[in-house]
Amino acid sequence: DQQVKQNSPSLSVQEGRISILNCDYTNSMFDYFLWYKKYPAEGPTFLISISSIKDKNEDGRFTVFLNKSAKHLSLHIVPSQPGDSAVYFCAASVTGSYQLTFGKGTKLSVIP
Amino acid sequence: EPEVTQTPSHQVTQMGQEVILRCVPISNHLYFYWYRQILGQKVEFLVSFYNNEISEKSEIFDDQFSVERPDGSNFTLKIRSTKLEDSAMYFCASTWDGTRGQYFGPGTRLTVT
Numbered sequence: 001d002q003q004v005k006q007n008s009p010s011l012s013v014q015e016g017r018i019s020i021l022n023c024d025y026t027n028s029m030f031d032y033f034l035w036y037k038k039y040p041a042e043g044p045t046f047l048i049s050i051s052s053i054k055d056k057n058e059d060g061r062f063t064v065f066l067n068k069s070a071k072h073l074s075l076h077i078v079p080s081q082p083g084d085s086a087v088y089f090c091a092a093s094v095t096g097s098y099q100l101t102f103g104k105g106t107k108l109s110v111i112p
Numbered sequence: 113e114p115e116v117t118q119t120p121s122h123q124v125t126q127m128g129q130e131v132i133l134r135c136v137p138i139s140n141h142l143y144f145y146w147y148r149q150i151l152g153q154k155v156e157f158l159v160s161f162y163n164n165e166i167s168e169k170s171e172i173f174d175d176q177f178s179v180e181r182p183d184g185s186n187f188t189l190k191i192r193s194t195k196l197e198d199s200a201m202y203f204c205a206s207t208w209d210g211t212r213g214q215y216f217g218p219g220t221r222l223t224v225t
Contacts (some may be wrong), residue, residue: 004154032212043116043203043216044155089155093212098143098160098168100212104153 003027004092006103015112019077023090023103026071030092034100035064035075038087047088048075080110114138116217118204124223128193133220135187135204144187145205145214146179148172155203161187162210194224 031052036044205214
């Protein structure tokens with residue numbers, strides 16, 4: 001069951017540059033998408049979300065883009081900071097359901 | 113900032129034993145969830161709970177699992193007879209209004225031997 005896919009297990013970026021994390025989904029019923037960040041020994045922390053009626057949502061250094069026709073979303077972090085080093089999970093849900101469906105995560109390393 | 117707490121942080125149990133994992137959701141939250149993450153795999157939804165009843169559950173959440181809110185603050189997950197494949201990190205989460213930005217606890221690592 002791979003309804004939400006994060007095909008890059010890891011990503012390294014230089015401090016100050018842009019980090020782009022990608023996520024694809026297969027279930028066309030998904031209408032709400034979220035990004036979570038996870039540090040070791042901690043639970044996932046909600047970062048940013050986007051509804052399927054939008055194609056972009058911005059919050060400070062974090063922007064999520066949604067391309068519904070391609071069933072693709074991405075998280076942009078600009079500028080990247082060493083404290084952003086963590087595992088980033090993409091998650092999706094369907095209206096009327098409380099269930100979040102997660103991807104496997106991408107480990108971001110921001111190099112000082 | 114309020115946070116979800118979970119105890120214990122690590123639980124080791126023998127196969128066939130019952131375990132209870134405990135969570136204290138954020139105090140004014142009304143919706144509660146359990147997820148698990150087997151090592152190297154995705155975070156998977158188990159169950160959601162609202163108004164003292166299960167509102168949704170996944171295929172994983174079979175008769176071996178149960179949830180309870182025994183008082184005004186705790187939310188528990190019970191596994192009746194643990195199996196080796198129940199070894200995982202179990203995350204509790206909560207929300208105030210059922211919106212999808214769920215707040216997660218730090219997790220309980222369950223090891224079944």
